[in-house]
Amino acid sequence: MSDSEASTTPALPRNEYTIGWVCALSTELTAATAMLDSEHELPSNPPGDKNVYTLGSIGKHNIVIACLPKGKQGTTSAAVVATQMLESFSSIKFGLMIGVGGGIPTKDHDIRLGDVVVSTPTSMFPGVVQLDLGKAIEGGGFERIGSLNNPPNILLAALQRLETRHEMKGSKIKKYVDQMIKKWTNLKQKYNRNDSMKDVLFASDDITKVIDREPRDGVKVHYGLIASGNKVIKDATLRDTINGNLNHHVLCVEMEAAGLMDNFPCLVIRGICDYADSYKNDDWQGFAAATAAAFAKELLSIIPASDVEQMESIKIIAGKIVEISEVVRKIDQHQERHARNDFLxxxxxxxxxxxxxxxxxKRSPDSGKWFLEHPNFQQFLKGKKKTLLCQGNPGAGKTVLTSAVIEHLQHWQPFHDASAGGKVSLAFVYFDFIRKESQRTIDIFASLIKQLVRDELPLPTAIEDLQNKYRTIPASSRSDKDIEEFSKALNHLISSKSTKTFIVIDALDECQDGDGFLKSIFTVLDNTEAKLFATTRPSTRVEKRFEGGLSLEISALTEDVENYIQARLPEFTVLSDENDDIPKELKIHAKNEIVTKISSAIDGM
Known part of the structure; x- marks a missing residue:
């Protein structure tokens, strides 16, 4: 039958569709549609259902097919599609999640490209487990955070019967793929196996070494565990680590099945299109999608439609389905939060x-108020000048003043309308000669990135790239040659922010690599819209670097000193109000004398 001769039959009532078929890619949707014995006309969707369905039948089974929106792969999208499908087709009895995945060859399973992996309860594991792959991809361990429930018993029984039939008579996968290609001739180039498609497996410990394997014809079906997460795996070492940590039962990795969780009873069927390594490509995707769909057709052919009709529909748990998206969203946030914290x-x-x-x-409530209201500081906040340098002698209160500036920036609203920009982005450093071992230029840049990214989910691409490049190098082993890469990441991070970015540095004079740090941080200022506030003891070298920016001299004002002393005097029990041994008038006199004497001694420092 040629493509032009294909036609559809009238749609059936919605309650006659009993099997839900979910796929993630357009390639998988094409294979699923082409594998139908007949396609049905499509009725309009109920209000609120954004899925696009394909209706049809295989044998006497009436099937609803839905594909995830283009570019929206992952567990959350799968959950939303399944939820809307069940709301619109309330008689669905079980689901099939069918498509492609990455194979994990083992000594017991000679998995080849084009083979089929079927989710099957194995040992202590259900058919599908959800992993926190964010952690795994960062080079650490990973966490099992969920699972798809065991497939319905009717499917498990059918698998048992089909496996026996395959051992005795062989599978019908090739027959069904050939029939599909004959019926839909346009699919031949992409969905049929041809000589140009090479099946090469590389060693996980040496990605240049090809593993020798005996040639093998035909598609083989493997039954075992499928690992599902929201990250694409392109790393053979990670692939094998996942398998090893799950007792070598994992045969396939993919991205959608775990999103269905326990509320969409289904079987997951994956055609193997790659080996989840760095050689991942799309050459085998069409053929793998076809073999998975062909296996599904063969499986349905041995399940009596009358048995399916007698099953209890998923409608009885439909009320819980609406919770799937929220649960998955929280899981995604949990994964991302863990990954972010480990990254920080x-x-x-x-x-x-x-x-x-x-x-x-140590700051009294009104201390530094003069500074925050000073025209130079206000110009720094609101004007075009990008730097403000504050020099002062030791003891002038530069560090306490810096803490006041940081607190002010943490609460400062650069626009009257909060929706116009929100609060600023802020990162700060207190230089201290005691901590010099952790205050190299590379360490400071890492700290600035950490502070600017710690509230962001997901992590910006530039920061993920930085981590991927340096994940095996501990912080203490980084060197000056790495500064350029960290500087680039900081540039991208600042440039991607919609809010103003302020960097606050206290005690520049105590920076062990003063010249190098200043050169690097000013490169960031030149390439971004970030602003820099800094304090230092009087330094001609530092002052020259800040030439052209704003400046403000810091000295211990009598008012600030008096406020500070007044705030600390209650700590002296001898002068406290509870001490009745000293007359009140004498305590007041003593306090005034202390304030006066100390203020006079410090005046102008």
Missing amino acids: EWLTPVNYDAQHHEHLS
């Missing part, structure tokens, strides 16, 4: 928050 710790274990709060605790 990998960037640098150094955290300046505790140091900041310690300095801030």
